Amino acid sequence: MKSRLILSALVLFGFAFAAHAELHKIELTIEEVDLEVAPGLTAKVWAFNGQVPGPLIHVREGDEIEAVVHNNTTLSHTVHWHGVYQTNSWRSDGVPDVTQKAIEPGESYTYRFVADKPGSLWYHCHVNVAEHVALRGMWGPLVVDPRNPTPLEKKVTKEAILMFSGWNSEVAREYGKGGQPGEVLNYFSINGKSFPLNQPLRVKKGDVLRLRLYAPTVPVAFHAHGHDALVTHKDGLPLDKPLPVDVLAMQPGERYDVIIHMNNPGIWVTHDHIEHHTTNNGKDHGGSMLVIEYEGIETDDWYMWKNVKYDPDFYMSESMRKPHGLHNIEAFKGFDPGAPRNSGAPRATGHH
Numbered sequence: 543m544k545s546r547l548i549l550s551a552l553v554l555f556g557f558a559f560a561a562h563a564e565l566h567k568i569e570l571t572i573e574e575v576d577l578e579v580a581p582g583l584t585a586k587v588w589a590f591n592g593q594v595p596g597p598l599i600h601v602r603e604g605d606e607i608e609a610v611v612h613n614n615t616t617l618s619h620t621v622h623w624h625g626v627y628q629t630n631s632w633r634s635d636g637v638p639d640v641t642q643k644a645i646e647p648g649e650s651y652t653y654r655f656v657a658d659k660p661g662s663l664w665y666h667c668h669v670n671v672a673e674h675v676a677l678r679g680m681w682g683p684l685v686v687d688p689r690n691p692t693p694l695e696k697k698v699t700k701e702a703i704l705m706f707s708g709w710n711s712e713v714a715r716e717y718g719k720g721g722q723p724g725e726v727l728n729y730f731s732i733n734g735k736s737f738p739l740n741q742p743l744r745v746k747k748g749d750v751l752r753l754r755l756y757a758p759t760v761p762v763a764f765h766a767h768g769h770d771a772l773v774t775h776k777d778g779l780p781l782d783k784p785l786p787v788d789v790l791a792m793q794p795g796e797r798y799d800v801i802i803h804m805n806n807p808g809i810w811v812t813h814d815h816i817e818h819h820t821t822n823n824g825k826d827h828g829g830s831m832l833v834i835e836y837e838g839i840e841t842d843d844w845y846m847w848k849n850v851k852y853d854p855d856f857y858m859s860e861s862m863r864k865p866h867g868l869h870n871i872e873a874f875k876g877f878d879p880g881a882p883r884n885s886g887a888p889r890a891t892g893h894h
């Protein structure tokens with residue numbers, strides 16, 4: 543009798559667990575749009591749902607994802623879900639001529655898999671990656687919340703996602719060009735925008751800030767002024783012992799999660815310490831710089847972002863608080879090259 547009770551309790555628990563796993567049916571289109579990256583650089587990109595980075599896909603470990611991908615462009619593509627183990631679903635791994643035929647213009651492909659690895663994962667095209675990923679913005683974040691979060695990550699009060707990339711203005715205006723050995727990149731960005739077209743990141747004293755740092759296409763030497771960053775996760779998985787750093791080197795493809803205890807009120811920068819990555823075509827104070835603003839700090843009139851039109855979702859902090867699923871993000875949208883430029887709402891440029 544007693545063992546039967548335990549058995550039925552186990553069965554119930556099992557059902558409860560399974561019932562928690564959700565199926566997320568998502569749609570991704572690939573669009574040819576123009577993306578304003580920096581003052582003086584508008585790049586032709588293949589953009590997931592018309593945006594760079596692609597939409598935030600945020601699920602729980604164990605959830606199932608069914609992603610229908612429509613190719614609305616003039617060349618073929620696939621989607622590789624970087625970091626996902628694809629247990630019993632290798633045909634959803636997105637490698638052209640190996641696990642599937644590439645998705646031709648006008649065609650669709652359905653990927654179906656379980657989010658079997660937690661953490662900061664991502665997705666990207668796997669066709670001619672030297673151009674499609676490196677220069678045309680074919681990447682986005684896939685964040686999988688773990689079933690068993692660490693005690694430290696449970697304390698996080700604010701999330702931010704930073705995706706670093708580089709650009710080559712020589713080939714930016716022409717599809718099918720670039721991605722050659724020895725290519726010189728001359729623009730650098732976070733979430734598809736170079737400083738000062740990006741945004742400040744606003745925090746409060748006492749915040750436990752988690753930065754999910756992604757280096758989809760370029761090496762990065764991330765440095766935060768005024769604070770140590772505690773490295774807690776590498777490529778999605780928790781470290782046994784978090785490591786405090788003030789510079790963090792990342793190679794293309796890598797992700798690190800860092801936690802910063804916001805205990806030093808002020809206005810601070812973080813930047814890539816690969817020096818030319820903080821320039822726009824060689825001009826200083828550009829590229830992958832970020833300004834962290836503590837709430838309540840008085841700024842001077844000459845402060846460059848004194849009257850910034852602030853977008854609290856530029857680092858996906860708002861979208862990370864929404865229910866699980868796919869989140870399109872307005873600030874990352876490109877524009878239809880055929881449409882007149884100044885129609886619709888003014889874009890937040892952040893520079894006054």
Ligand code: CU
Pocket residue numbers: 588618619620667668669674680
């Ligand atoms: Cu592609």
Ligand code: CU
Pocket residue numbers: 622624666795
């Ligand atoms: Cu990859």
Ligand code: CU
Pocket residue numbers: 765767813
């Ligand atoms: Cu510095």
